[in-house]
Amino acid sequence: MSALVLGHKNPDTDSIISAIAAADLMSKRGIPSTAVAQGKPTPETEFVLNKFGLKAPEVVSSVAGKKVVLVDYSDLAQAPADLKDAEIIAVIDHHKLGDITTSSPLLMWVWPVGCTGTVIKHMYDYYGIEIPKNIAGGLLCAILSDTVIFKSPTTTEDDKKAVDGLMKIAGVKDYKELGMDMFKVKSAVDGVPAKDLVFRDYKDFDMNGKKVGIGQLEVIDIKMLDKCKPDLVAEIAKAKADGRHSVFLLLTDIMQEGSEMLICSDDPSVVEKAFGVKGDKSVWLPRVMSRKKDVVPKFEAAFK
């Protein structure tokens, strides 16, 4: 029986590509594995899959009775509902340690770096396994996406080293050009329903017993979002009404290097507690680029 390798809900490029790469790596290490996903690729991820001739993983909602490898998360809220009935044999991640537990020993590669793809690149090297050219291209894009072409504060030397190695294998000459092409696709919001934009890169967190949703939209120019902002506000209000204490949506301008945060919360004062900036509906947060590094830890402290 093949182990299932899968990323988190609302999969981003890292979550999809890391599943594909980790399935290849695990299989070559003698553990037959198949990449799956908890959702369809975003337009950005589709661009990457097409660019390098990779196939979107099958979408699954159940993993009961399976061996599973988790990539890019360790939170129950981001896992299939029946994860407790699966056997987790490995976790590969670059986030804070979540609330997933196991009943048997397992393999964990968790590094404090910008992207799970970076960890997997180093795993390939560690185990002495060659990275296929198309997977190298995918991993390269995953790192450029997660680190916002190295502009995110989550970027580390390990990420840069990985990109350097992956460019050679994938035959990519200019990573910045590739990254901008990818972010142009990501920035395209015309004709996309507001709900899809809110949930494109969205995660629920348990913060001191309260369910808190944080979405993020990264665009090349925040003005592109002016027209659809009222619809985004309406959508996060709907998401909040669905049993959440707060929903925040980061509108990140990767050229300006900052984020506007749309706020819908039972207690908007958490925003001031977290960031020292007052705002009921929206605040501008300069230099805030990374949900993981700039936003989640501050909210976790504010909710304590």
Next chain:
Amino acid sequence: MSALVLGHKNPDTDSIISAIAAADLMSKRGIPSTAVAQGKPTPETEFVLNKFGLKAPEVVSSVAGKKVVLVDYSDLAQAPADLKDAEIIAVIDHHKLGDITTSSPLLMWVWPVGCTGTVIKHMYDYYGIEIPKNIAGGLLCAILSDTVIFKSPTTTEDDKKAVDGLMKIAGVKDYKELGMDMFKVKSAVDGVPAKDLVFRDYKDFDMNGKKVGIGQLEVIDIKMLDKCKPDLVAEIAKAKADGRHSVFLLLTDIMQEGSEMLICSDDPSVVEKAFGVKGDKSVWLPRVMSRKKDVVPKFEAAFK
């Protein structure tokens, strides 16, 4: 400020030696670190420390406000009470994933192998850092202790490879002889209070909401324990009365390769559910050598 590297409560040899080794490794990687412990060394660990000229880590009960590296566990029940007020920067382990969470990304090296010492040996190699001779000797003993000189079913090829490499660095010719010398020390029970024997290698688990304690005594010949068995039975009854659903004590005969389990439980039928052997006060479990591999998963299933 130096990071504190610390193992679990009731520290065994792996927990103490891995803290010493990881503190050395982290410091050499540029993160100043100090080994500490949540308790004094057992006689076995003292033998190892003396044999290789290592110093017992200072005993601490608080880690508030510190950066910490956890070795050999990831369960809150095995951590200092104020761990939530510390920042966990790394976890090095070989157990199932426990319920510890973090609010920031971290480094995790978790392998499904016989000993945390094995993981640390491979970390030294990965980071290209030389292992000091005395630490190599300590790690060697930690692996021989945790794997019961390779008799435990938790033993893997990685453990054997690590022992091979560590013997050369430590200048040890015969690992079996070293292992038996160590287990002779461990087996010495004369004059030791029964309570100390019960808690020498003891862990509390949360099993489906019930607090379950499991201790283990490894001896070269189980007959050595005949005289003190009534006292052991009385001690686990006391431990159970202190708010636990069950306390089990494994008396492991490393030559016979099996364990007698002393039982004190609100519901002794869990033993039959777990092992298919009936017994109210005590059962003999052939081939059961490892709490982690042979016992905990079975009880976790039985308590579900």
